[in-house]
Amino acid sequence: MGHGRIGQTDGAMRKTGWIIIGAVAAAFIIIQFFRPEKNDKVTNPKNDIVFSFNMPVNVKKKIVNACYDCHSETTAYPFYNRVAPVSWIIAGHIREGKKHLNFSDWASYDRKDQIKLLNEICETITNGEMPLKGYVMMHSKAVFNEREIEEICAWTEQAAEELLSRKD
């Protein structure tokens, strides 16, 4: 180990060190050219969940603030989204989020899926699964207090009941 290693002088080690540092720096610069597509589609507001229900203002505000960055077609990007690979991670979260639930596309879900999703909204915020820990760390608007969780769950429950008895 260390100094006396056969065939490798201090000079060679120094050179290897510089090569590694250079390669990492070059890789970092190169990946900056690969930018994920932005999540900023123009959608029909009539398809959004806020159009489907008469939501209490507090509930609407909280859901838009805490969830829409990943669960809708419009993301308010943070400044650090300019840097890869952070931008890739964010794009991945948005893709995954929209796959499970896209509030902008609410009208496209059938009635039983809407009921299921309403249940899941209450469940995931209650057990702390959502919003993602990392997201909450960077966005104070996504922190839920007890009262907000109660308000949202009261609303999702009522909305699910309404859907259950709604005749299509």
Added chain:
Amino acid sequence: MLIFVIIKKIHTMKKLVLLSIVLVGAAIALMSFTFSKVNTSNPPQEQAQAMFPAEIQKIFETSCFDCHSDTGNAKAKLKLNFSKWGELSDAKKVGKIGNINDEVQSGKMPTARYISNYPDRALTKEQKELVNKWATEESAKLMGQ
């Protein structure tokens, strides 16, 4: 000059690399040890009364109740506890039926770990179809269709 000091440190770093390999190895060993102690050996529970059509009840008892009933584990019960099925509102039932069917059809449930312990409790294609048919009919019924 600082950078040369850093490069000198590369010698020390070799030791660090070795140390981190050992640490990661130890962590993995510890994790597999801890996880292997997760108890999945509860026998299927005979629940008080049948809540589902006989063939569905049998599937759930065999392949789901170990974790998703009162005697199961906390994490699974948080998502779904069959022992409390009767207490759910119709809207909640519709939601849970949807979740059950999603998990079953995608093959996420029963978990791979559970199946590796109990290979005979994996759901067959026919069983999955039964669950799908039941889920579709039952939620339609609950929604008054």
